Amino acid sequence: MIAYIVLLALRFSNELPAQGGLLDLPPMRIWEWKMAAQTLTEKILARHSGKSSVEPGENIWVDVDILMTHDVCGPGTIGVFHQNFGREAKVWDKDKVVIIPDHYIFTADKMANRNVDVLRQFVKEQGLPHYYDVGSERYKGVCHIALPEEGHTRPGEILLGTDSHTCTAGAFGEFATGIGNTDAGFVMGTGKTWLKVPPTLRFVFKGDMPPYLMAKDLILAVIGDIGCDGATYQAMEFDGEGVYALNIEERMTLCNMAIEAGGKNGIIAADQKTIDFVKSRDKASKPFLVEKSDAGARFARELVYDVRTLRPVVAKPHSPDNRAYVDECKGTKLDRAYIGSCTGGKMTDFRAAAKILAGKEVKIDTFVVPATTEVARNLKTEKLGNHTLEEIFLNAGAKIGEASCAACLGGPSDTFGRLNQAIRCISTTNRNFPGRMGHKQAEVFLASPLTVAASALTGLITDPREFLS
Amino acid sequence: MKLENIIQGKAYVLGDNIDTDQIIPAEFLTLNPAIAEEYRQFGRHALAGVPPAQGGLPKGHVLFHKNETDLVSDYQIIVGGRNFGCGSSREHAPIALDAAGIKAVVAEFYARIFYRNAVNGGYIVPAETAERLCEKVCTGDELRINLEACIMENLTTGEKYSLRPLGEVVPILEAGGVFPYARSKGMLPS
Numbered sequence: 001m002i003a004y005i006v007l008l009a010l011r012f013s014n015e016l017p018a019q020g021g022l023l024d025l026p027p028m029r030i031w032e033w034k035m036a037a038q039t040l041t042e043k044i045l046a047r048h049s050g051k052s053s054v055e056p057g058e059n060i061w062v063d064v065d066i067l068m069t070h071d072v073c074g075p076g077t078i079g080v081f082h083q084n085f086g087r088e089a090k091v092w093d094k095d096k097v098v099i100i101p102d103h104y105i106f107t108a109d110k111m112a113n114r115n116v117d118v119l120r121q122f123v124k125e126q127g128l129p130h131y132y133d134v135g136s137e138r139y140k141g142v143c144h145i146a147l148p149e150e151g152h153t154r155p156g157e158i159l160l161g162t163d164s165h166t167c168t169a170g171a172f173g174e175f176a177t178g179i180g181n182t183d184a185g186f187v188m189g190t191g192k193t194w195l196k197v198p199p200t201l202r203f204v205f206k207g208d209m210p211p212y213l214m215a216k217d218l219i220l221a222v223i224g225d226i227g228c229d230g231a232t233y234q235a236m237e238f239d240g241e242g243v244y245a246l247n248i249e250e251r252m253t254l255c256n257m258a259i260e261a262g263g264k265n266g267i268i269a270a271d272q273k274t275i276d277f278v279k280s281r282d283k284a285s286k287p288f289l290v291e292k293s294d295a296g297a298r299f300a301r302e303l304v305y306d307v308r309t310l311r312p313v314v315a316k317p318h319s320p321d322n323r324a325y326v327d328e329c330k331g332t333k334l335d336r337a338y339i340g341s342c343t344g345g346k347m348t349d350f351r352a353a354a355k356i357l358a359g360k361e362v363k364i365d366t367f368v369v370p371a372t373t374e375v376a377r378n379l380k381t382e383k384l385g386n387h388t389l390e391e392i393f394l395n396a397g398a399k400i401g402e403a404s405c406a407a408c409l410g411g412p413s414d415t416f417g418r419l420n421q422a423i424r425c426i427s428t429t430n431r432n433f434p435g436r437m438g439h440k441q442a443e444v445f446l447a448s449p450l451t452v453a454a455s456a457l458t459g460l461i462t463d464p465r466e467f468l469s
Numbered sequence: 470m471k472l473e474n475i476i477q478g479k480a481y482v483l484g485d486n487i488d489t490d491q492i493i494p495a496e497f498l499t500l501n502p503a504i505a506e507e508y509r510q511f512g513r514h515a516l517a518g519v520p521p522a523q524g525g526l527p528k529g530h531v532l533f534h535k536n537e538t539d540l541v542s543d544y545q546i547i548v549g550g551r552n553f554g555c556g557s558s559r560e561h562a563p564i565a566l567d568a569a570g571i572k573a574v575v576a577e578f579y580a581r582i583f584y585r586n587a588v589n590g591g592y593i594v595p596a597e598t599a600e601r602l603c604e605k606v607c608t609g610d611e612l613r614i615n616l617e618a619c620i621m622e623n624l625t626t627g628e629k630y631s632l633r634p635l636g637e638v639v640p641i642l643e644a645g646g647v648f649p650y651a652r653s654k655g656m657l658p659s
Contacts, residue, residue: 059637072495072498072559073558073559073560075501075503076501076502076503076560076561078503079501079502079503079504080503080648082503083503084648084657103495103498104498104499109499111499111500111501112499114499114501115499115501118501162558162560163557163558164556164557164558164582166558178558178582179558179582179585180558180559180560180582180585180586180589180590181502181560181586181590182560182586182589182590182646182647182648183585183586183589183647185648186589186647186648186651189657190657228486228552228555229486229551229552229555229578229580232552232578232580232581233581259556262552262555262580262581264581319486409490409495409557410490410494410495410496411495411496412496412499413496431488431490431556431557433486433488433490433491433555433556434490434491434518434519434520434523435490435491435494435518435520436488436490436495436556440491440494440518440519440520441520
């Protein structure tokens, strides 16, 4: 009831756009409100469609809070927008469009550079305030990490982005999912989109996390259990004390890989850690609504994990659901290690890797790519013992690249760390379908930063427990 | 694309989990589909990421394009397995298939972003079948899809397979995508 009163207050203070008009949605009426138990995802979607409750399978039109695009899908989205709304049209709300070039940045590829120019021109024409230009002080790097760093993620909101890993932002208790250029062009002009309400799968993690495990192990275990299509069209809600013990970055890793199980969104209800993080980052201090799934909400399926019994996990080539425990494939010979991306290039990931690499030398080519420029700066200042994390990586013989998506998705042939030959790589990234990191005969093993760092030291798939005392 | 009730053409058969990196590898995403000439170029790179042994089942090692520089393929219908179009949200994937001359994909089911892009952009018909057709149809077979009757006939073998009704996406496909659909419904000014 309190949430509803807050909601009404928000409606009357125009925080929520009035319904009706363009898409002729019915206004919300107080007498429609009833105590239907709902999941967090259902609550957010209901509120954004002006309904008191929604059912899985229902098609609804929702108001979008943030639309994000980047250099790979931005030019196509802008093309769709111009073609359908006119060359002189303005975006529906300048404050709600966020453009973050991050994919093909440090490359000599002329077409890739041209695409950043397309973004730049659009931002100039539209006067968009939330643009993080390449070559400027504002340049950030990987969009999914830049969004929360720059205060664009808030509990209770709907965030859509032209990137499948947009689901990362579910870690902030919001509905976040990836869309294509056409959908994004539509949102850009109207602020609205249609969505099918997904049923919710619930994943409960019990127990205290052992020091040799990371969120990456948990999510690879889940994907191994349900398959890379196991959550298709469904929401994945993560819950339990094992989840709430995780820091915000680890929660982002969990939600980031919901898409690798086919999930529509990953979501974790906000707690005090979330609220503190969001408040510390949102310069505009926009109000937000903290909600959680009701007791009695209907979950399509519930899986319970005791994290104390899990072991370090890898996903073998060529699918994120090709799970094996590290102790089952240890000794597999490797050519390269890669630590970076939205799922494995945050400070928590580098702290973990540094713990293993400190004072040692890698045996194989090891590439370190901070997700954002903020992470890159922190690598230069944060210390473990007497050395900064950057010094630890360089002293170990790793190469450090510039903040961007880099080789996570291959990219142009001069991309830092790209697999240009049919070699075998262990990586903290999130996807290992054929060709994902470059060469289509290359083999990619996905693993936690701890496992990747331990494997870099031996040149073989290695259990991090061997290096953790 | 306007939705045609009958779609006929040669089949190119793929397996499960054909992700969008295989449909259009990331190195080609520097092309901008909003520019007509670059849109056409996507056709040349369609399915460039499929490992050779998995391209053109059951034998594999069947080229999707006769010549490396061809923009359009000789095949018009793709038959896939489970979870077609998983992975990256890139709309360049259905665009590349459309540019290569593909009219329809027939798979057991789709990853949701690919499905949505295919429909909302009006690029290709994403048909679904309960049968595992990627093990029944051979690359090169002549197929004939009747969307209204929800039937696909293999003209090479004489076999008939049922398709799931396209359901609520039909009006969007008939309109040619979500924009023309929204205009026809008065949601957007025409």
